Amino acid sequence: MSPASSAGAALVTGAGRGIGRATAERLARDGLRVVVADRDEESAARVSEGITSGGGCAEALCLDVTDRDAVRGAVQDVVTRHGRLAVVVNNAMWIRYKPFLDFTEDDIDGMLAVGLKAVFWTMQAAIAAMSEQGGGVIVNVSSPAAWRGMPGTAVYSAVKGAVTSLTRQASRELGPLGIRVNAVVPGAIPTEGARQIVDEAGYDLRRQMTPLARLGSPEEIAAGIAWLASEDASYVTGHLLAVDGGILAS
Numbered sequence: 577m578s579p580a581s582s583a584g585a586a587l588v589t590g591a592g593r594g595i596g597r598a599t600a601e602r603l604a605r606d607g608l609r610v611v612v613a614d615r616d617e618e619s620a621a622r623v624s625e626g627i628t629s630g631g632g633c634a635e636a637l638c639l640d641v642t643d644r645d646a647v648r649g650a651v652q653d654v655v656t657r658h659g660r661l662a663v664v665v666n667n668a669m670w671i672r673y674k675p676f677l678d679f680t681e682d683d684i685d686g687m688l689a690v691g692l693k694a695v696f697w698t699m700q701a702a703i704a705a706m707s708e709q710g711g712g713v714i715v716n717v718s719s720p721a722a723w724r725g726m727p728g729t730a731v732y733s734a735v736k737g738a739v740t741s742l743t744r745q746a747s748r749e750l751g752p753l754g755i756r757v758n759a760v761v762p763g764a765i766p767t768e769g770a771r772q773i774v775d776e777a778g779y780d781l782r783r784q785m786t787p788l789a790r791l792g793s794p795e796e797i798a799a800g801i802a803w804l805a806s807e808d809a810s811y812v813t814g815h816l817l818a819v820d821g822g823i824l825a826s
């Protein structure tokens with residue numbers, strides 16, 4: 577697969593573990609210089625070192641994506657040092673599942689801050705850089721929960737529904753600038769973060785809901801993101817790519 581730009585950089589948020597880690601590793605293998613951004617400095621460093629020791633090009637960035645100024649500064653720094661911001665992957669998320677009536681204002685504010693507002697901050701920063709350089713690719717991370725909520729996912733479903741709508745809207749507004757905006761829709765992936773909120777019974781249920789009758793891997797989601805980021809997807813924008821074992825089709 578041809579990468580978005582072998583000369584450019586890719587910024588992946590929440591890349592210290594899970595789907596973000598796999599995405600950073602995959603984009604590096606595809607020839608991009610990857611900025612492994614996470615609010616957890618140690619995990620970002622671990623992922624970055626793993627990529628560089630395997631011959632890829634990566635650097636760790638301790639970044640809280642809810643900090644708008646920090647996000648803007650980080651993107652400017654990437655452009656100054658690497659010349660071109662080819663790809664941004666908005667992957668970071670902080671999740672609480674609860675019965676509807678139990679959600680507190682802190683729960684809702686926290687999920688909106690990481691899952692939605694931060695997507696605006698990175699997109700705003702990236703759009704400025706990408707429009708100047710004549711284009712780029714933004715990949716957001718949605719969820720089947722945007723379409724098929726489960727008990728407990730009220731806020732998560734709302735946040736991912738908003739990210740999904742934003743992706744489609746932004747593709748229309750940014751297409752004329754040469755910026756493609758798409759989202760991947762991952763199925764059930766038992767990452768470290770997901771295992772904190774889904775128990776074994778929950779995973780049994782998800783296997784039953786999945787036509788391919790199994791859970792997915794972070795690497796399978798990363799492959800979808802890498803395709804959306806690549807030149808092979810040069811005519812693809814506003815698309816929601818389900819990499820979900822068929823959950824949305826069932």
Ligand SMILES: NC(=O)c1ccc[n+]([C@@H]2O[C@H](COP(=O)([O-])OP(=O)(O)OC[C@H]3O[C@@H](n4cnc5c(N)ncnc54)[C@H](O)[C@@H]3O)[C@@H](O)[C@H]2O)c1
Nearest residue numbers: 590592594595615640641667668669719764765767769770
């Ligand atoms: N795992 C699944 O089954 C699944 C399914 C559908 C969608 N998704 C989506 O995929 C994405 C990744 O999920 P995952 O399971 O790999 O999650 P995860 O919890 O394992 O990893 C999330 C990463 O984001 C980082 N992060 C959290 N808040 C941050 C902040 N404010 N600033 C910077 N980094 C921050 C965490 O430190 C962590 O490294 C999320 O957007 C999630 O909603 C996951």
